[in-house]
Every structure is written in structure tokens, then in C-alpha cells.
């Protein structure tokens with residue numbers, strides 16, 4: 001027993017704060033960071049030696065599909081337990097997943113149902129985006145404003161996908177409400193007509209193989225929809241977030257909109273930064289099918305440039321877990337046409353190591369930018385006020401990284417319930433070795449210590465209207 005005022009002290013790490021990297025001790029008290037000092041004199045019950053290691057904010061992944069039923073009616077293969085376990089192993093301590101409404105359902109009930117699942121299973125803290133698929137039945141008039149006021153201050157809209165997509169009038173109505181009530185509206189931005197037109201032509205021509213998925217989602221679909229959503233944000237003066245930007249032109253449209261004063265933020269994902277469309281020519285390409293699809297090398301360069309100049313502020317995983325069997329990718333058979341194969345891939349556990357490797361180990365943008373893009377900026381964008389930073393008063397959500405640890409991904413070495421690693425064969429340098437959530441060690445030396453259901457819901461604070 002000690003009479004230290006700290007529960008835990010992390011010693012001598014290279015602490016990454018907003019103002020740079022300094023060698024310091026971190027004192028943790030009652031789940032929060034209580035001190036960042038050169039030498040903390042006390043001794044705590046839990047002492048962690050971080051000498052030679054980076055002490056980083058735990059990752060904040062604001063785009064992950066967990067225990068969600070897709071627009072096509074397919075259930076994700078990850079529960080809150082398995083998804084957040086995988087996240088924690090990858091150094092992520094906060095997730096924002098989706099409360100996905102389907103037409104005919106009341107938004108309040110949908111949020112309550114997803115909250116129940118998360119409460120039961122989550123190992124780390126979480127919040128929700130509300131996917132709005134039905135503005136009628138007083139959903140937009142009553143349910144959504146009430147939910148925003150309760151702290152569900154993020155809405156997600158699809159401009160494509162049968163059943164869930166919203167037309168322009170509905171989108172404008174949603175933007176008006178979001179603006180009035182103080183919520184952010186996130187978009188899956190792809191033009192529905194273009195995708196349908198291309199899909200019909202490909203199928204009629206017998207071009208059904210998985211690789212045609214990319215042809216069916218032409219870059220013009222993204223470009224048009226990003227431009228339209230930016231114009232709508234400009235018209236309504238609402239705050240928007242463009243999800244998973246994949247094209248050079250999409251990034252440029254956002255850059256120009258921001259220069260005009262449009263309140264638009266954006267994210268991209270590792271599968272756009274580290275994969276090109278050629279990957280659909282590999283064995284079992286269903287593993288890599290996602291929307292928008294992977295693009296070209298020049299798009300990757302443009303996405304990195306957009307990260308560098310602040311046009312793209314967030315890198316999230318878009319973790320969308322489907323197993324390679326009849327429960328997931330092959331629900332419509334192993335020879336299903338490209339448009340009947342579930343979209344998405346796992347990414348919660350690989351996001352941070354891939355980004356650390358690219359931004360820190362291989363030079364480039366550096367450790368402060370890594371922390372900002374993977375933790376600080378996502379937390380700020382969604383009003384998660386106690387998350388995403390190593391600073392006194394913030395939740396002690398901390399990932400201690402060994403910058404020298406090297407790992408080559410294998411075919412199935414993640415802690416989710418998906419059964420494959422889409423980044424198989426890639427070597428990353430840098431790995432989280434100890435991960436704390438609100439001061440509690442959840443992963444240490446490859447062992448999980450977190451109790452199921454310990455994660456807590458996070459209220460998003462009011463964003464500027």
C-alpha cells in the first residue's frame with residue numbers, strides 16, 4: 001500500500017502533447033490525467049516504466065460499424081465486445097459506431113437498442129452516429145432533436161444504397177435541423193444514379209466478377225456527391241463531415257469549399273492510403289471490396305497531400321466486419337455478382353500501426369501529426385471533450401508505443417471476429433504495448449485485462465451552431 005495521490009504513474013516516457021514531445025512522468029488519479037511532470041516524487045500502486053517508449057493519446061476511431069445491420073440487412077460479424085477488444089489491441093480507446101435506422105423504425109428506439117448492445121459488450125468508451133433512413137413519423141420533427149439534445153450530436157446520411165439513401169430534399173431538411181440543434185452531419189457521398197447505371201450495364205454484359213465492383217462505383221460518383229454535399233452545406237451553413245474520401249478530385253473540392261468558408265471536414269481511411277484498385281485482381285478479392293473502392297496511385301498521393309495541408313483532418317478505419325463465409329461476404333453464394341457481396345473490411349486494430357509506420361517510422365509527417373490525425377482531431381470534431389489528448393484533466397486514455405517493434409501481418413492475426421487481415425503481408429514498425437482506458441490497463445504485453453461491458457457511453461458536447 002502507498003499513500004500516493006496517484007493510482008498509476010507512467011514513468012520516463014516520450015510524452016506526446018499538443019505542444020510537442022517531452023520526456024515526463026504522467027500521474028493518473030480517478031481515471032484522469034492529473035499531472036505531467038519531469039519527476040513525480042510519489043510512488044503509486046501501479047508503476048509503468050515507459051523509458052524509450054512513446055506515450056500517446058489512445059486512438060479515437062470515429063468511423064466503425066459494430067454489431068450493425070447493414071442497409072442490405074446483413075449483420076456485422078463483430079459484437080461490441082469483439083470489436084472493442086480488437087480496437088484496444090491496436091491502441092484505440094474510443095470508438096464511434098452507428099445506431100442504424102431502417103425505414104419504418106423510430107430513431108429513439110434504434111438508439112436505445114444500440115446503446116443496450118454497447119452497454120453489455122464494450123470494453124472501451126463509445127459514442128454513436130445516428131444513421132437517418134426515415135425522416136417521417138416525426139423522426140425528424142421530434143426524435144432527432146431530442147436525441148441531439150441528449151448528446152447524440154452526429155448524424156450519418158447515405159446518398160446511395162437502396163433503402164437507406166436520402167434524396168436531396170430530405171438531406172436539406174436534415175441539414176436544417178442539424179444546424180438548428182447543433183449537430184454534425186456525416187456523408188457517405190456517392191451519386192446513386194451513376195452507380196445504378198454502371199451496375200446495370202456491367203451485369204447486363206455478364207461482367208459480374210468482384211473486380212467490377214470498382215467499375216460500378218466510378219470516381220465521378222464520389223466527385224459529384226462530395227461537390228453537391230459541400231454546396232448544400234454552403235447553402236444551409238450547416239457543419240458537415242465527408243466520410244472516406246478516396247479521390248484526388250474529392251479532396252480538391254473539399255479544399256476549395258473550405259477556402260470559401262464552408263464548414264466541411266473530412267476523413268480518409270488506411271485502405272485508400274495503402275491499397276490501390278489493383279488489389280481487386282488478387283486472390284479472393286471479396287476481402288477488399290469496399291465503397292468507395294480503392295483508387296489509383298495518384299489519388300493516394302493527393303490524399304497524403306490533403307492530410308499534410310489539413311484538408312483531410314481525420315484518418316479512421318471504416319471497420320466494416322464481414323466474414324468470408326455465408327454469414328458475411330458470401331451471403332449470396334461464393335459466386336455472387338459483385339453487387340451482392342458485402343462491402344467493407346476490418347480495420348480497427350490495424351489503423352494505428354499502419355499510420356504510425358507511414359507517418360513516424362518511415363518519416364513523413366511525424367508523431368505530433370500522428371496523434372492529431374488519429375486521436376485529437378476525431379475527438380474534437382465530434383465533441384468528445386475528455387478524449388484524444390494527453391493533457392491534465394483529460395481521461396487517462398493512453399497508448400504506450402514501442403517505436404522499434406516490427407510486425408508483419410499474417411492472414412488472420414487480429415483480435416476481432418472477422419477471420420482475415422486485409423493488410424496481410426504488410427510490415428509495420430511501431431506497436432502499442434500497454435493501453436489504458438480511463439487509467440485502467442486494458443491491454444498489456446499482448447494480454448487483455450478489460451472487463452466486458454466496462455466501456456461507457458460518451459455524450460458529444462454541443463458543437464458550434
Ligand code: DUC
Pocket residue numbers: 065188289290291292318320343344345
Ligand atoms: N462502405 C461503407 O460505406 N460502409 C461500410 C463499408 C464500406 O465499404
Ligand code: ZN
Pocket residue numbers: 187188243244291292
Ligand atoms: Zn460509407
Ligand code: ZN
Pocket residue numbers: 063065318320
Ligand atoms: Zn462506413
